[in-house]
Amino acid sequence: MTDFQEFVSKSMLWAEGLAAVVSLLYYNRVKNQYWIFFIFYLVFIFLGEAYGRWGKFPYFSKSYYYNYFLMPIQFIFFYWLYAAKSLGKPKLFFILSVLYLLSFIPNELYFSGSKIVFAFNYTFGCLILMLLVVMEYYKQINSQDILNFSKNRMFYINLGVTLSYIGTLPFMALFSVLINYMEIWNIYFSYFLISGVVMYLLFASSFIWGKQNS
Numbered sequence: 001m002t003d004f005q006e007f008v009s010k011s012m013l014w015a016e017g018l019a020a021v022v023s024l025l026y027y028n029r030v031k032n033q034y035w036i037f038f039i040f041y042l043v044f045i046f047l048g049e050a051y052g053r054w055g056k057f058p059y060f061s062k063s064y065y066y067n068y069f070l071m072p073i074q075f076i077f078f079y080w081l082y083a084a085k086s087l088g089k090p091k092l093f094f095i096l097s098v099l100y101l102l103s104f105i106p107n108e109l110y111f112s113g114s115k116i117v118f119a120f121n122y123t124f125g126c127l128i129l130m131l132l133v134v135m136e137y138y139k140q141i142n143s144q145d146i147l148n149f150s151k152n153r154m155f156y157i158n159l160g161v162t163l164s165y166i167g168t169l170p171f172m173a174l175f176s177v178l179i180n181y182m183e184i185w186n187i188y189f190s191y192f193l194i195s196g197v198v199m200y201l202l203f204a205s206s207f208i209w210g211k212q213n214s
Contacts, residue, residue, distance in 0.1 A: 002186065008193040013053060015200035016046040022204040030207075034085050035153070041077050042203060045070075067121065075100055075125040078161065082132035086154050087139065096128050123173040130166050133158055153210030160199035168192045 001009065023039040030036050048070050057065060076097050083093035103124040136158045140149060149155050171178065171188040178185040 001189075005186075005190055005193060008190065008197060012193055012196040012200070013046075013049055015197045015204075016042070016049055019200040019204040020046040023207050026207045037077075038081065038203075042200075045074065048073075071122065071125070072101070075129065078129055078165075079132065081157070082129075082136055087132070087135055096132075100125050100128055119173055119175050123169065126165050126169045126172070129161065130169070133162055133166060150209060151211040153206040156202045156206035156210055160202035163202075164192075164195040164199035167195050 020039075020042040023042045027036070027039060030039070052062060052065060052070065079093050079096050079100070083096060084090040103121050107121040136154060140146065140152065140155060140158070143149075143152075145152070168188070168191065171192055178188065
């Protein structure tokens with residue numbers, strides 16, 4: 001990594017920590033709402049990413065830690081938040097989660113290997129998430145409360161997910177190809193890091209400015 005990328009990479013971890021701390025400050029306001037699980041998620045991700053950066057992996061590789069544990073939790077949590085809660089479609093959540101988990105089968109059969117990120121698995125997970133993001137945008141646009149979008153907690157979350165997960169989808173899908181074109185790879189990798197920082201700042205903002213009570 002370049003010096004700039006190393007700086008932004010460290011900044012993303014601290015942005016995750018900031019989002020976790022800010023969310024904890026709002027614990028009492030949301031403790032009786034499903035948003036409390038978003039707090040747990042942010043704290044968990046910060047601790048998980050901190051372990052990924054500084055922890056030791058004596059029994060399994062770091063790639064296994066991310067691909068089989070940390071990343072699936074992220075995807076399934078967002079499927080739950082979008083489908084089951086925001087869109088009110090719990091059956092859709094279960095269907096999409098099962099489809100995502102089933103994507104590990106072709107990934108193991110045809111795309112597995114010594115990789116930091118399983119491109120097929122990540123791409124499939126992001127495509128599912130992109131479907132939910134579009135559905136959420138449609139819901140927000142057609143809401144009678146659209147003029148007060150800045151008070152909608154999901155507005156900030158959806159924007160953050162769009163910039164990070166959806167915005168970096170081509171980078172992750174073509175990771176092994178772009179590595180042969182380092183100039184393009186470095187540009188997109190820098191965007192990947194910056195968008196991660198912005199996403200967690202938006203997650204923190206969702207608690208500060210989002211006034212959604214349900």
